[in-house]
Amino acid sequence: MAEQDTLIEQIRAHVEDKLPALDGIVALRRTSEGTASYLFHEGDDLSQLVLNPRYPLSTTVSMLQKRFPEARFGIVARGCDSRALVEMAKRNQIDPDRLYLLGVACTAEEAEECHCATPAPDIAQWPQAELLGTPVEAGSPNPIVAEYDAMPLEERRVFWKQQFSKCIKCYGCRNICPVCFCEACALENPAWVEPGVLAPPFPTFHLIKAMHMAARCVACRQCELACPSHIPLTVLYDLMRRDVGRMFGYVPGDDLEALPPLSLTLE
Amino acid sequence: MTNSVPEFSAYTECFLITGSNTTEAHPLVASHVMEGLERGAKLIVVDPREVQIGRLAHLYLRPRPGTDVAWLNGLMNVIITEGLADEEFVANRTEGYEELKQVVLEYTPEQVEEITSIPADDLRKAARMYASHKPAAILYAMGITQHSTGTDNVKSCANLAMLTGNMGIPGGGVNPLRGQNNVQGACDLGGLPNVYPGYQKVTLPEMKEKFEKAWGVTGLSDKVGLQVTQMIHGACDGSVRALYVMAENPLVSDPDINHARHCLEQLDFLVVQDIFLSETARLADVVLPGTSYLEKEGTFTGTDRRIQRVRKVIEPVGDSRADWEIICQLGQRMGASGFDFASPKEVMEEIARLTPIYGGVSYERLEPENEGFLQWPVTAPDHPGTPFLHKGKFSRGRGKFHAIHFKEAAELPDEEYPFILTTGRLMFHFHTGTMTRRTEKLHQEVPEAYVEIHPADAARIGLDGQKRVRVSSRRGEIELAVRVTEYIKPGVVFIPFHFAEAAANALTHAALDPSSGIPEYKVCAVRVEPVSS
Known part of the structure; x- marks a missing residue:
């Protein structure tokens, strides 16, 4: 203290x-x-x-x-x-x-x-x-990621289905996200996500968000803190970050000079 | 609420949620329920619609709308016959048990199934789950109260909680979720026809004397005034000639609005105070522009009796003024004394002086560096407030069981009007939509009214892919979009009441609960017909 x-x-x-x-x-x-x-x-x-x-x-x-x-x-x-x-x-x-x-x-x-x-x-x-201040060691990895890794495929689907059934579509995860800044959001596009439905369509709503986080999410954990339904969103984004790291050798937030891999192709 | 919202995440072992679309209408309360579920608590949801939180339930029961007393009696029947009641609590803290027992023993699960269509075994499971996990909390909203038997429904919830000893303990209780941020505060401060602030009865001579002395006046009425629904009828029969409506939009929210409009048109003088020109304000002789929550100082009292400060962020826009200022100005211009407050803080000082349950409330205590909030009763400056009520003793002494028989709703479906209409709110809109329907993002989510109908019923009326239907009752008809969904029970249709252009309340009827005067928004008979486009 x-x-x-x-x-x-x-x-x-x-x-x-x-x-x-x-x-x-x-x-x-x-x-x-x-x-x-x-x-x-x-x-x-x-x-x-x-x-x-x-x-x-x-x-x-x-x-x-x-x-x-x-x-x-x-x-x-x-x-x-x-x-x-x-x-x-x-x-x-x-x-x-x-x-x-x-x-x-x-x-x-x-x-x-x-x-x-x-x-x-x-x-x-x-x-x-x-x-x-004095920099400290990294914190331990999120234990839910290891638990998730141990699940068979079908169990993972059930896990996310259950978690996302709690979503009330408040958009809190998107609004708080520092790297979500598009003026027109795909999550509000009726072609992608049927409006006015609760919980929002599974898995499209959350997977669209996750895909847009690829090579962007800097693991600030704000989305999870903002979520009123206690959905463990950082697990999804930790997995995404891990895949992007393995596939492209890219760690979002690490290097001001490194070009984001998806910007070179899709963005 | 007898208890506090944070107790749901901390203590509750079983939730019985009924007549509450909690995630949509009270998402922050739902957040605490979800934390409780993650801790391992059980969830029973009883609702004719498969509301979102019903999909997370361990047990989900789907009664016919308007049969709440029957299934609540059924739960108590199982609890008593299987020996699951809290006998010590019943013996030491309650009265009227024998009368209750006599009545509920008539409601066997099989008989309840006949009335409600809840399978008898599901009812047994629910009774066991609720009675064997303590503390157990009952959460309800308008699905329990908005019936011609609303008061009976509420009393039955209280019976159930007392029977299992779930009163006066953290995480238990009977918890009505109030539908607006400050509706609890409005009731606490005398926004009811029969009481002064703090539920002090107008009919008691000592109260009349107390307030006459405090306000320096004589001749305060000792008669109970009119309930809001009676005022509308009064406008029709001429016994009410002027009406002052604040922050309410009865031309969308009242039952049977065609009749309500006719009544309001008979008035000599109508004043509406609101932040937008609502449907009702358009009918007014005078419109007084009030302020939004961002433009005013004061307090809000939330659903769990929690008094918190609201603070001005911007100055009032245009000619608008804070509601308290408008009321005080009116009082002064009418020549009355006692309206010369300089700030909401001074108003609170008078409230604390005259209202025992708010006796210890002060703006100082509500500062975040002090207590930040207070929950009434908070009777003195050193009283800590009351997170849950009825600890050790009920306010009337012993808790009274009310032996109540099931009564059918006022209007049941028949050949001409074969469906039960039930109404409610959506996540994306609030009440009559005066605020949310002006919000582009929310409008995009749900731009128009719709009716939910079960696939089997859709086939029965020959919907055949049509996108619009006409829904009519004995009182009116509307045309609106249709959503075919299994989330609604067969034989029942649901319409959100936010949409003035296809107002569900053109169909509802003004059958009132004899005690509270609340209208039966949750049950009336309608017909549904496809409209060819």
Whole structure:
């Protein structure tokens, strides 16, 4: 706890240092009205800057950069934010040259909770970045993936059918996803998904989403946290990431320079 | 609700969900139910429609609409005859057991099957499952209440919970899921014809005196006022000449809306306060623009008696004003005292002063860094609030069993109108659609009304691939799209009531529960005919 207290103090001090040179820094702000993403400016009360609950701040950065094409913003970014920004940069959703990345290493507990493979931003690849906190080892892999691997094919189908029968089509998984940014979403296209039906058609609804996550999903776990029906979505996306890794040697979020394999063919 | 929503994920071992399309109408409550199921809890769903949560159930029973007292008595019959009742609870905490027993013993599973069409063995299994997993929670919504026997249905749910000792414990109880974010608050604060805030009866002289003194007035009425359904009838017979409707759209939501429209047209003066120009507002002499939840300060009291702050994010748009401001301005302009509040916080201070169950509520305590929320009864500033009711003792002392016989719904199908119509909500729209039907994404999901009909019935009426049907009752008729689905029970059709242009409530009828005055939205007789396109 003491270590965490020091880290947040350190982050606030660095944000204060950097603010004069930037048009603002995106981070979470907690007030009596709740916690939300916020663009901190000079003079703001930095004691309100917090790290939790986790929220995809990369989406806020993308929105701000598009709206203010000359501005230079900063972001207080965890490993997952950084990975999302990498994939967004490759798809012209953010401009790395106009971004200052104030990286934060997650704690061992956080890494374990998220089963996170890279619990700190790789700052070397960002034009302007620094890292606060000490990077920790990767968390253990999601145990449900191993359980799933042990299932015969038919059992896997039953597993997903049961899980997706709980879906209430709230679109929370899509709306929270930092790498879901299409203006026209296939999930809302009646040619692909019959509208107004609950649970949404199995397996098309969720498999369309999964296919679109191939070589994109950066394992931030936000979709699973957002799901009101407790569907273990990261299992599906962990499997997808594993396949993409094996087939194309591509790890989304790892390398700002590596071209996404599906962009070269399908996108 | 007697209990709290988070108890479902934490404690409940068996859920009995009836007359509630929980995942669609209360998705956040459903989320806690699902967590409970992942923990290993059992789920029994009783509903004429195979609602989504029914597909996750360990037992799914499908009664004929309007037969709830019969199957609830049937469950109690099995529990008593198989010795599964909580005898200690019945002996120490309740009264009227012998009378109850006498009545429910008449409802053997076989007899219940005849009335409800629930297979006798399924009923036995459900009774055993509910009685042998404790704590067990009953969750219900309008499928239980919106009947001419709604009060009987609710009392029967309470009988069942008491019989098994599921009252006054975390994770158990009788849990009506309220249909709007603040309908509990509206009732708590006196939005009922017979009570002041906090359910203090208007007929009691000491209450009259208390409020006259507090408000500095004399002559407060000690008579029970009109129920909402009686007001509409009153408009027709001239006993009500002016009506002030706030945030309600009776021309879509009332039963038998053709009649309701006729009644409202007889009024001398109609005021509607709403955030949109609803069907009802179009009929009004004066429309007062209210504000949305983003434009106002105050509190909402949720279904589990949970009082929480709502906070203004933007200033009111255009000429709109917060509802409390409009009401206070009206009061002041009518020359009344007691309407000079400067903020909703001051209103809450008066509520706390005059309402024992809200006695300990203050905006300070509702700040997130303090308690964040409070659940009534919270009677004093140092009272912690009450997550579940009736611990150790009922508010009336002993819990009273009501021995209740099954009564048929007011209108049953016949040769001319052979189907039972039941109405309800969808995931994608809210109530009369004044808000959700203005939302492009939700409109895309379900752009128009439809009727659900079973494939066997579709064949029986000669639908033959037609896409539209005419549904008529003794009160009106509508034309709408048709969905053929096995999710609906044969002999029953379902229409969501969100759609003014094909309003289900043109068909429903205004048979009322004699006690609560709630209309029988869930059962009426209709005819369905294909419309050639």
